[in-house]
Amino acid sequence: ENDILGKLPLKGKKVLITAGPTHEAIDPVRFIGNHSSGKMGFEIAKASANLGAEVILITGPTHQKVSHSLINTIPVVSANDMYNAAHEHFKSVDIAILSAAVADYKPKEVASQKIKKKDSTLTLELEKTKDILASLGALKTNQYLVGFALETNNELENAKDKLKRKNLNLIVLNSLNDTGAGFKSDTNKVTFIDADDTVTEFQLKSKAAVANDLLNKILEKINA
Numbered sequence: 001e002n003d004i005l006g007k008l009p010l011k012g013k014k015v016l017i018t019a020g021p022t023h024e025a026i027d028p029v030r031f032i033g034n035h036s037s038g039k040m041g042f043e044i045a046k047a048s049a050n051l052g053a054e055v056i057l058i059t060g061p062t063h064q065k066v067s068h069s070l071i072n073t074i075p076v077v078s079a080n081d082m083y084n085a086a087h088e089h090f091k092s093v094d095i096a097i098l099s100a101a102v103a104d105y106k107p108k109e110v111a112s113q114k115i116k117k118k119d120s121t122l123t124l125e126l127e128k129t130k131d132i133l134a135s136l137g138a139l140k141t142n143q144y145l146v147g148f149a150l151e152t153n154n155e156l157e158n159a160k161d162k163l164k165r166k167n168l169n170l171i172v173l174n175s176l177n178d179t180g181a182g183f184k185s186d187t188n189k190v191t192f193i194d195a196d197d198t199v200t201e202f203q204l205k206s207k208a209a210v211a212n213d214l215l216n217k218i219l220e221k222i223n224a
């Protein structure tokens, strides 16, 4: 519907998107995960394709479905898989939007057999995963790089810090404090902060509408 005037403003552009949670194996039958639905990333993928972009959608395990000739979906499981897939494609894209809820820690050792129930307590040693967004930020040449930030306190300050530390062009701050926003819901309340410190606050709206706001912002920036 966006080419009603024969205009597809992202035609010829390539967009990389990460979506969903990651699953970090504990043993062959168990993992550490989170409640991310993947909805935000899939809406961004659809909105990008509807504007004519060629989309590489790298997604952790979700129930989301999308079928669009311009969207190439790459399913992954762990943070490490997502890291590898993102690095494989980053050099060829114009825009990268990292909306995935990547696990920050993973089990240091993955048991090769199912862990049996024994003592009354069990301690798992965890180690940090690689930060995909920070790594792409360090490699960035001409790509427009967008990250998300999930904060519960000192929101603006923490988001601005992430924007700088990870060398981003734009960060989308997700407010978990607002009811109806966040991981499982169909709505989101966001604030955009860009590298020149412009802060734009939005009302609670559908994730599809947030995706459109985000792409409008990116178009404004890359065409400026």
Ligand code: CTP
Binding pocket: 018, 079, 098, 099, 100, 101, 102, 103, 104, 129, 130, 131, 132, 133, 134, 146, 147, 148, 149, 150, 151, 162
């Ligand atoms: N991210 C990533 N790889 C990771 C962790 C996070 O690419 N291993 C990305 C997310 O996709 C998001 C951004 O980094 O775009 C910020 O994620 P967030 O969890 O808010 O911040 P962290 O840097 O992980 O810090 P913390 O969780 O301690 O706030």
Ligand code: CA
Binding pocket: 102, 103, 104
């Ligand atoms: Ca994190």
